[in-house]
Amino acid sequence: MCLATYILAAAGYSIEPFLWISTLLKLCTPRFQRKRSYVYAGIHIYILILIKQYTLFYFKCGMFNVIYPLLLLIYMIIMSKYLFENTLAERILCIGLLFIVSIITDALAVALWITIFHTPVNTFSTFKLQHVIITFIARFMAALIYLIFFKKITCRLASNFIQCNEIIFLVISNIFMAIPLLVIFYDTKLIHNNTVVLFFIVMGQVTISSITTIYIIILLYRKRMSDFKNQLKLQQLESALQANSDIKELIQKLRRLRHDMRSHFGMIKSLYTSGQFHSLEKYIDDVFEDITIANDIYTLGNTQITIILFHYQRLANEKNIIFSSRVFAEELPLSEKDITSLLTNILSNAIEAAEKVPEDKKSIDLFIEKRENYYFLKCENTLATLPKTKHGRFLTSKEQDTKRHGMGIEIIEGIIKKYSGRILIDFNEHIFSITVHIPCK
Numbered sequence: 187m188c189l190a191t192y193i194l195a196a197a198g199y200s201i202e203p204f205l206w207i208s209t210l211l212k213l214c215t216p217r218f219q220r221k222r223s224y225v226y227a228g229i230h231i232y233i234l235i236l237i238k239q240y241t242l243f244y245f246k247c248g249m250f251n252v253i254y255p256l257l258l259l260i261y262m263i264i265m266s267k268y269l270f271e272n273t274l275a276e277r278i279l280c281i282g283l284l285f286i287v288s289i290i291t292d293a294l295a296v297a298l299w300i301t302i303f304h305t306p307v308n309t310f311s312t313f314k315l316q317h318v319i320i321t322f323i324a325r326f327m328a329a330l331i332y333l334i335f336f337k338k339i340t341c342r343l344a345s346n347f348i349q350c351n352e353i354i355f356l357v358i359s360n361i362f363m364a365i366p367l368l369v370i371f372y373d374t375k376l377i378h379n380n381t382v383v384l385f386f387i388v389m390g391q392v393t394i395s396s397i398t399t400i401y402i403i404i405l406l407y408r409k410r411m412s413d414f415k416n417q418l419k420l421q422q423l424e425s426a427l428q429a430n431s432d433i434k435e436l437i438q439k440l441r442r443l444r445h446d447m448r449s450h451f452g453m454i455k456s457l458y459t460s461g462q463f464h465s466l467e468k469y470i471d472d473v474f475e476d477i478t479i480a481n482d483i484y485t486l487g488n489t490q491i492t493i494i495l496f497h498y499q500r501l502a503n504e505k506n507i508i509f510s511s512r513v514f515a516e517e518l519p520l521s522e523k524d525i526t527s528l529l530t531n532i533l534s535n536a537i538e539a540a541e542k543v544p545e546d547k548k549s550i551d552l553f554i555e556k557r558e559n560y561y562f563l564k565c566e567n568t569l570a571t572l573p574k575t576k577h578g579r580f581l582t583s584k585e586q587d588t589k590r591h592g593m594g595i596e597i598i599e600g601i602i603k604k605y606s607g608r609i610l611i612d613f614n615e616h617i618f619s620i621t622v623h624i625p626c627k
Contacts, residue, residue, distance in 0.1 A: 191314075191315050191318055194318045194322075195239075195317075195318045195321065196236070198318055198321040198322050198325060199232065199235050199236060199239060199321065200232055201322075201325035201328075201329065202231075202235060202288060202325060202328065203228040203229070203231040203232040203235065204228060205284075205325070205328055205329060205332050206228070206231060206262075206281075206284050207224050207225075207227060207228040207231075208332065209280070209284055209332055210266065210269075210270065210280055210281070210284075211224060213280045214266070214270040214271075214272045214276065214277065214280060215270060215271040215272055216269070216270060216271075217268070217269055217270055217271050218269070223269060224269065227265060227269055230265075231258075231262065234258055234261070235258075238254050238255070238258065241254070255285075255289075259281065259282075259285050262281050263277055263278055263281055266280075266281060287328055287331055288324075288328060291324040291325070291327040291328045291331070292320075292324045294324070294327060295320045295321075295323040295324035295327065296320060298323070299316065299319075299320050299323070453469060454466065454469065454470065457469060490522055490525055490526065491513060491518075491525065491529070491554075494525075494526065494529045494530065494533070495511050495513070495529075495552075498533040498537065499511070501537060502537060502540075502550060505537065505540075505541045505548070506545055506548060507537060507540045507541060507548040507549065507550055508548060508549040508550070509549075509550050509552075510549070510550065510551045510552070511551075511552040511553075511554075512552070512553050512554070512555075513552075513553075513554045513555075514554065514555035514556065515554050515555055515556040515561060518554075518561055518624065519561060519605065519624055519625070519626060519627045520601070520605060520624070524601050524604070524605075527597055527601055528598060528601050528602075528622075531594040531595075531597050531598050532552075532563075532565050532598060532620060533550070533552070533565070534594060535567075535594050535595070535620075536550045536552075536565055536567035536618075537550065537567075539567050539568070539569040539570075539573075539618055540567045540568050540569070542569070542570040542571070543568045543569060543570045544570075547568050548568060549567065549568050550565065550566070550567045550568075551565070551566045551567070552564075552565045553565075556626075559625065559626055560607075560623045560624060560625050560626055561622075561623070561624045561626065562621075562622070562623060563621070563622040563624070564619065564620070564621045564622070565619065565620050566617055566618070566619040567617070567618055567619075568616060568617060568618075569613065569616065569617065569618045572613065572615065573613060573618065595611070598620070598622075602622055602624065605624050605625070606625055607622060607623055607624040607625065608622070608623045609621070609622050609623075610622075
């Protein structure tokens with residue numbers, strides 16, 4: 187065997203550790219910021235794979251070649267504890283799927299080679315150039331799966347995906363179903379080197395894995411939609427309860443203001459008629475301090491928006507945030523519950539970010555107006571640190587240890603999409619802005 191074949195084989199075996207570590211970094215939460223630890227882990231896996239291949243071709247230990255991949259799988263699950271912050275179930279799920287993909291792509295590559303070139307099955311148990319070529323074919327298919335599925339589709343679903351404990355049983359079942367395929371692959375005498383039998387075994391495994399994958403996708407979609415709807419209902423209920431409380435407080439403020447104005451005007455008249463002008467001036471100054479209560483009371487045409495703005499104005503005042511709102515639209519082309527969800531999510535996120543800013547720079551600016559063919563909404567707030575993202579989703583500080591990562595932004599996007607609108611999110615080191623366009627009905 188020439189040196190070039192060994193070099194090609196070594197290069198082919200290096201692809202799998204790279205794909206495994208890259209995929210885990212995409213799906214899981216890294217424990218370390220530096221990539222050095224993960225490079226070392228990839229090299230470690232690469233060495234273990236070389237040991238496995240050397241044992242396979244030069245010692246012909248049949249059962250060892252079946253047990254070794256499972257031991258490697260267990261070792262990776264243990265090692266991942268020190269590299270990623272995810273739970274054991276989440277790590278088993280991710281690594282188990284990678285293990286299944288590796289076995290299936292190997293089996294498919296062999297089946298395709300046998301089908302096209304009619305090569306005897308037993309030739310794959312020896313180290314030859316065709317084995318190296320098949321290794322590259324299998325790793326190429328695995329790379330395609332990584333690029334198409336893990337990097338593109340799973341990027342947005344990753345947080346829901348790894349927290350979906352319901353599918354762990356399916357993944358473990360697929361691993362155990364792949365064991366017979368490993369046994370046959372490393373000892374083709376069990377099927378008397380029959381190409382047809384091997385082909386049907388591989389196709390059966392691929393079919394089962396495909397059905398399982400489709401089921402997983404459906405399960406994830408349903409879970410995602412269920413979480414979204416439950417979160418939306420909970421938020422609407424909280425908003426309704428808060429609205430009732432705010433209405434009562436608003437009415438009390440208006441009554442108190444009306445009662446106080448009557449008393450104030452009576453006292454002013456009395457001081458004026460008695461000629462106590464110095465006392466009158468001092469009293470008027472004191473009255474102006476009480477009249478500032480009117481600044482908290484919005485008088486918009488839309489009662490619902492008025493109540494929402496009143497609530498967040500009060501909340502901003504409690505946190506020493508300058509809250510400015512300019513609303514030039516009597517209504518929005520949304521249902522009442524969607525108006526509540528949209529504004530409460532936007533303003534809650536704004537207050538959460540602005541309250542971390544130094545005292546003299548805390549501010550929120552909300553602007554709403556009706557334009558020719560659409561309604562325009564823009565909210566800007568100051569921020570202390572750049573927003574964190576994970577798998578394409580925004581994280582808020584209160585959500586980083588929960589399963590509701592970035593749910594507020596997701597709800598906003600869902601509402602805007604429902605009304606065929608557009609949303610633009612932009613931020614720099616100092617300002618976070620969200621702009622919404624909603625077509626007129």
